[in-house]
Amino acid sequence: QLFPVQMGVTSIPPQIFRDADDGTLTGLCIDFIREIETHLNYSFDIVFYDTWNEMMQAAFSREIDVIYAAQITPSRLAAFDFTEPYLTFENKIIATEDVQGPLTLDDLADQTVAVVRGAAIEEYLTLHYPQIRLLQVDDELIGLSRVSFNQADAMVIEIARASWYIQQNKFTNLHIVGNAAYPYVLGFACRSDRPELVEILNAAMAQIPPSRRNAIVNRWILPLEHKGADMRFLLLILAGFAVVLLAVFVWNRMLSLQVRRHTVQLQSELQAHQKDISALRRYETIISLSEDQMVFVDADYVFRAANDAYLKAVYRTRNEVIGHHIKDVVGQDFFERYICERLEKAFTGQTVSFELWVELQRHGLRYLQGVYHPHCNGSGAIEGVVIVIHDITEREKNRNDLEENQQAMSRLFANLRGIAYRCKYDKDWPMEFLSQGCEELTGYSDREFYRGIATWADLIVQEDREYVWQEISRQVSRGERFQIEYRIRDRTGRLKWFWEKGCGVFDHNGQILAIEGFITDITDRKQAEKMKERLLKEVRSKNEELESIVFIASHDLRSPLVNIRGFAGELEKSVETLKDILNEAMLSRQTREKLDPILDSEISESLYFIKNGTKKANTLLNGLLRLSRIGTAQIKPTTVNINTLVNGILSGLRFTIRENRIDISVEGDLPACRGDITLITQIFENLIDNAIKYRRPDQPSKIRIRGRRDNGQCLYQIEDNGVGISAEHLEKVFEIFHQLRPGCGGEGLGLTIVRRILDRQDGRIQIESEVNKGTTVSITLPPA
Numbered sequence: 128q129l130f131p132v133q134m135g136v137t138s139i140p141p142q143i144f145r146d147a148d149d150g151t152l153t154g155l156c157i158d159f160i161r162e163i164e165t166h167l168n169y170s171f172d173i174v175f176y177d178t179w180n181e182m183m184q185a186a187f188s189r190e191i192d193v194i195y196a197a198q199i200t201p202s203r204l205a206a207f208d209f210t211e212p213y214l215t216f217e218n219k220i221i222a223t224e225d226v227q228g229p230l231t232l233d234d235l236a237d238q239t240v241a242v243v244r245g246a247a248i249e250e251y252l253t254l255h256y257p258q259i260r261l262l263q264v265d266d267e268l269i270g271l272s273r274v275s276f277n278q279a280d281a282m283v284i285e286i287a288r289a290s291w292y293i294q295q296n297k298f299t300n301l302h303i304v305g306n307a308a309y310p311y312v313l314g315f316a317c318r319s320d321r322p323e324l325v326e327i328l329n330a331a332m333a334q335i336p337p338s339r340r341n342a343i344v345n346r347w348i349l350p351l352e353h354k355g356a357d358m359r360f361l362l363l364i365l366a367g368f369a370v371v372l373l374a375v376f377v378w379n380r381m382l383s384l385q386v387r388r389h390t391v392q393l394q395s396e397l398q399a400h401q402k403d404i405s406a407l408r409r410y411e412t413i414i415s416l417s418e419d420q421m422v423f424v425d426a427d428y429v430f431r432a433a434n435d436a437y438l439k440a441v442y443r444t445r446n447e448v449i450g451h452h453i454k455d456v457v458g459q460d461f462f463e464r465y466i467c468e469r470l471e472k473a474f475t476g477q478t479v480s481f482e483l484w485v486e487l488q489r490h491g492l493r494y495l496q497g498v499y500h501p502h503c504n505g506s507g508a509i510e511g512v513v514i515v516i517h518d519i520t521e522r523e524k525n526r527n528d529l530e531e532n533q534q535a536m537s538r539l540f541a542n543l544r545g546i547a548y549r550c551k552y553d554k555d556w557p558m559e560f561l562s563q564g565c566e567e568l569t570g571y572s573d574r575e576f577y578r579g580i581a582t583w584a585d586l587i588v589q590e591d592r593e594y595v596w597q598e599i600s601r602q603v604s605r606g607e608r609f610q611i612e613y614r615i616r617d618r619t620g621r622l623k624w625f626w627e628k629g630c631g632v633f634d635h636n637g638q639i640l641a642i643e644g645f646i647t648d649i650t651d652r653k654q655a656e657k658m659k660e661r662l663l664k665e666v667r668s669k670n671e672e673l674e675s676i677v678f679i680a681s682h683d684l685r686s687p688l689v690n691i692r693g694f695a696g697e698l699e700k701s702v703e704t705l706k707d708i709l710n711e712a713m714l715s716r717q718t719r720e721k722l723d724p725i726l727d728s729e730i731s732e733s734l735y736f737i738k739n740g741t742k743k744a745n746t747l748l749n750g751l752l753r754l755s756r757i758g759t760a761q762i763k764p765t766t767v768n769i770n771t772l773v774n775g776i777l778s779g780l781r782f783t784i785r786e787n788r789i790d791i792s793v794e795g796d797l798p799a800c801r802g803d804i805t806l807i808t809q810i811f812e813n814l815i816d817n818a819i820k821y822r823r824p825d826q827p828s829k830i831r832i833r834g835r836r837d838n839g840q841c842l843y844q845i846e847d848n849g850v851g852i853s854a855e856h857l858e859k860v861f862e863i864f865h866q867l868r869p870g871c872g873g874e875g876l877g878l879t880i881v882r883r884i885l886d887r888q889d890g891r892i893q894i895e896s897e898v899n900k901g902t903t904v905s906i907t908l909p910p911a
């Protein structure tokens with residue numbers, strides 16, 4: 128048992144007609160509604176609206192439960208559930224006769240095009256052809272009138288409605304100039320909060336047999352076939368008129384009054400037929416300009432009429448078609464394979480519809496859609512069949528391509544760890560489209576968002592909502608893409624971090640229509656960043672502690688070393704004084720032989736080792752202090768001119784370079800970088816000093832310094848032909864106090880200090896080397 132169901136309708140011929148006197152409703156859709164009511168044993172509460180737009184507003188505000196026939200659009204999907212379609216019509220482009228076709232929607236850019244306000248074609252053109260200036264009208268008649276009186280350049284309208292209005296209102300200057308490539312596939316649109324209505328209506332329509340459906344459609348779509356004038360009847364009338372005129376001369380004058388009365392009656396009938404002929408010719412003009420192929424075949428399967436589209440399709444002239452049997456025009460095999468069976472059914476009174484792929488001799492494989500419609504004479508006998516054929520190959524290919532693209536997009540969305548979306552520009556972010564990842568990330572299905580059960584704004588943590596609105600609004604208002612991170616709580620209450628990137632969608636007036644973008648879960652990344660920050664904080668703390676220990680240890684060890692060196696010096700002086708005393712003393716030979724080795728060798732050698740040991744310890748302590756100062760020194764970043772810096776270093780080494788005959792040069796211009804000039808000077812001093820220090824004595828030394836911009840960084844290279852470094856030592860050279868050649872001097876801290884300085888200034892170092900061939904040291908620093 129159904130609850131009371133209100134169904135909204137409006138007058139759109141031939142779908143629905145409304146009698147101006149008593150308000151009675153008839154038409155194609157009314158017949159389908161009555162058929163459904165019969166199968167359901169239930170009567171809908173029909174609510175009539177003056178315009179389509181008024182009906183749609185009532186539907187969106189849920190004043191009615193069902194829309195009698197509606198096309199699926201993105202905005203309607205959010206509010207309605209749709210039944211299986213029961214009508215399909217092509218949208219055509221209508222213009223005045225001075226406009227030459229064929230045209231496409233792309234050809235209407237910057238032109239004024241009439242559309243019915245609130246219709247699906249309006250939303251389609253707004254979304255996909257924003258360059259077209261849309262003129263919104265309340266109904267089709269107003270739109271066609273605007274085009275006829277040159278108040279609009281064209282109108283996009285469904286072909287059945289266009290034909291009816293053009294015929295009824297005698298718009299003789301209008302014709303079809305192109306196909307909009309956007310068919311109306313119409314079904315009942317039901318309130319989304321009453322999903323049972325869709326199931327009930329689908330079940331009722333499934334009980335309507337195809338023959339009954341065809342009969343309903345053919346009753347209204349081809350009404351002109353029953354209203355056109357019969358030429359043979361017209362000739363008969365004219366002949367009768369001639370007979371009457373002849374009788375005037377035969378009958379006596381007593382019958383003249385009666386003759387005049389009959390003459391007036393015949394003239395009235397003739398004028399009526401002439402009006403029908405005029406209307407028929409106007410309709411014939413429209414048909415002749417149609418892209419659809421149309422022919423009339425008599426009971427002998429002989430062509431009696433054919434429009435230009437059919438003649439063009441079969442590459443024949445009118446004389447080669449009219450009066451000839453079908454098989455003589457299309458061939459015996461084609462006739463038997465595709466036409467004969469359908470034509471036989473049509474001559475039994477059935478309307479036969481078809482869609483199939485056909486191999487045509489000159490056109491290749493084509494997808495054709497059409498109908499065989501029996502045509503009856505005045506007595507009701509079938510005298511022929513009207514065949515209408517529409518080549519929808521491109522539409523079918525586009526549909527197949529669209530299905531493949533949709534499947535590909537579905538697979539892509541299914542594999543994405545995130546959500547692709549489209550929503551309205553509103554603080555609640557009402558969703559118009561959500562991809563498959565929605566439920567996995569939020570716990571809510573897409574339908575729950577479409578129906579308003581859940582809103583995206585409610586998911587966002589309260590503290591972040593205003594920030595999200597302000598940040599997206601700020602960037603979208605500038606026409607920029609936005610990128611934002613914020614927190615949400617999913618259905619289970621779990622806190623998550625989302626990353627979102629998107630942009631605004633604008634109409635031709637620059638008004639924001641919607642927001643489109645992509646959302647993904649970055650909770651794991653945020654947790655990793657938090658852990659990384661904690662670990663870095665611990666590392667910094669340990670480093671600071673270690674550097675403090677090194678500094679204190681270096682400072683505290685210096686005092687004992689100073690004492691050791693001081694007392695060693697005193698001891699050395701005492702030994703010399705002791706030698707002088709002993710030389711003056713008269714000692715026996717035996718005593719001198721015992722004392723001399725002690726004073727001259729053992730004590731002197733011991734003092735030598737003490738002094739060298741303290742010197743080396745002092746050097747190590749100095750190195751540790753330098754290393755600890757680098758870790759604690761304040762970085763003062765500035766723009767550093769590397770050309771000036773390197774030339775200054777080379778100037779200070781001029782004597783060493785000349786003395787050792789070193790060939791050293793700077794190749795090209797060195798890019799400026801950003802960093803602490805004192806620390807960067809230490810880097811280049813150490814690297815150039817190493818290149819000089821580790822030269823080969825058996826060949827002239829060459830050192831080359833070069834630089835360039837690389838991947839957004841400044842890359843500098845110092846290349847030499849020195850002794851080189853073996854592969855096993857390439858990482859060890861950065862260890863503290865590590866020396867490849869201890870005899871070459873230094874503390875073994877040069878490269879350790881270089882790496883420490885680079886680490887503190889977002890730099891990197893890399894060494895490439897080969898023994899006895901040379902070394903190339905590459906460093907990177909941030910650009911100026």
